[in-house]
Amino acid sequence: MSDPYSDHAAAYAAHNAVAPYNALYERPALLDLANDVAGLDVLDLGCGPGVTTAELVRxxxxxxxxxxxxxxxxxxxxxxxxxxxxxxxADPLPLTDAAVDLVVAGLVLHYLDDWSAVLAEVYRVLRPGGRFVASVHHPLTDVRIASLEPHGAYLESYRIADVWEMAGEEVVVWFWHHPLGSMTGWIAGAGLTLTDVVEPRPLPSMADSHPESFVRLSAEPAFLLLETRRLG
Ligand SMILES: C[S@@+](CC[C@H](N)C(=O)[O-])C[C@H]1O[C@@H](n2cnc3c(N)ncnc32)[C@H](O)[C@@H]1O
Structure with missing residues (x-):
C-alpha cells in the first residue's frame, strides 16, 4: 500500500528538519513538555526522520x-x-513491560482511527510514575483544513485529506479528526492520568522568519499537546 511518508521520505525529512510548524512550533513545545530527559529511557513513537529523537539523545x-x-x-x-x-x-509495541520512563509521540496519533490499543500498550511499557507526551492536530483547527474535503461534525471522528506539496508533487495525506472528549476517554480507558494540556505558541524567532505563520499560530493553535502519566 502506498504511504506518502515513505514515497517521499527524502523530501519529507528535509522539510521536517526546517519547516516552521515543526522546527519553530511543534518540536520545541513537545521537548518543553518532555522536560528534563537526561538519564531516562525514552520511546519515540512515529519518530519519522528522527529529528526529535536526535534532540532527545543530545x-x-x-x-x-x-x-x-x-x-x-x-x-x-x-x-x-x-x-x-x-x-x-497497529501492532503491540516490541518492548517488555515497564521498559521506559517516558513515551513521546510527535504528530502521529492522528493517523490512528482509535487510540485504545496503542494507549494500552503505552501504559504497559511505561514504568509506574512514567509519562507519555504527545502532540496531535488540534481538534478545533483541523476542521478548517477539512474545508478541503467533505467533513463531519466536531463531535464525530472522521478522516480528513490534507494536501501537501512534496518535491514539486501534490500528495494527499489522510489523518483522523477526533473530538477532545474521545482523546480524554481513550486516555482514561488505558489507565493513564491526564496531567497537562498545552496549546503551544510559536517560538518568537518565527515572527521574523515566517511572519504570516507567526500571526496565524499566535491567534489559534494548529496542534494540541497532552501529557499523561501512569500513576501506579
Ligand atoms: C508528521 S510525521 C512526525 C514525525 C516525527 N514524530 C516528528 O514530529 O518529527 C508522522 C510520522 O508518523 C508515522 N506513522 C503514521 N502512522 C503510523 C503507524 N500506524 N505506525 C507507525 N508510524 C506511523 C509516519 O510514517 C511519519 O513518520
Whole structure:
C-alpha cells in the first residue's frame, strides 16, 4: 500500500528538519513538555526522520525510535545513535513491560482511527510514575483544513485529506479528526492520568522568519499537546 511518508521520505525529512510548524512550533513545545530527559529511557513513537529523537539523545536520554516507514527510519539512523525499529502502531509495541520512563509521540496519533490499543500498550511499557507526551492536530483547527474535503461534525471522528506539496508533487495525506472528549476517554480507558494540556505558541524567532505563520499560530493553535502519566 502506498504511504506518502515513505514515497517521499527524502523530501519529507528535509522539510521536517526546517519547516516552521515543526522546527519553530511543534518540536520545541513537545521537548518543553518532555522536560528534563537526561538519564531516562525514552520511546519515540512515529519518530519519522528522527529529528526529535536526535534532540532527545543530545539531551541525555537513551532512546528507541519506532516508525512504520522504513525509509524514514533509515534517515533517522543517520542522525543519532538511538536504536530504531520499523514498526506499525497497529501492532503491540516490541518492548517488555515497564521498559521506559517516558513515551513521546510527535504528530502521529492522528493517523490512528482509535487510540485504545496503542494507549494500552503505552501504559504497559511505561514504568509506574512514567509519562507519555504527545502532540496531535488540534481538534478545533483541523476542521478548517477539512474545508478541503467533505467533513463531519466536531463531535464525530472522521478522516480528513490534507494536501501537501512534496518535491514539486501534490500528495494527499489522510489523518483522523477526533473530538477532545474521545482523546480524554481513550486516555482514561488505558489507565493513564491526564496531567497537562498545552496549546503551544510559536517560538518568537518565527515572527521574523515566517511572519504570516507567526500571526496565524499566535491567534489559534494548529496542534494540541497532552501529557499523561501512569500513576501506579
Ligand atoms: C508528521 S510525521 C512526525 C514525525 C516525527 N514524530 C516528528 O514530529 O518529527 C508522522 C510520522 O508518523 C508515522 N506513522 C503514521 N502512522 C503510523 C503507524 N500506524 N505506525 C507507525 N508510524 C506511523 C509516519 O510514517 C511519519 O513518520
Amino acid at each position: 539531551r541525555g536520554a537513551r532512546v528507541t525510535g519506532l516508525d512504520r516507514s522504513a525509509a524514514l527510519v533509515e534517515h533517522a539512523r543517520g542522525l543519532s545513535g538511538a536504536e530504531f525499529l520499523v514498526h506499525d502502531l
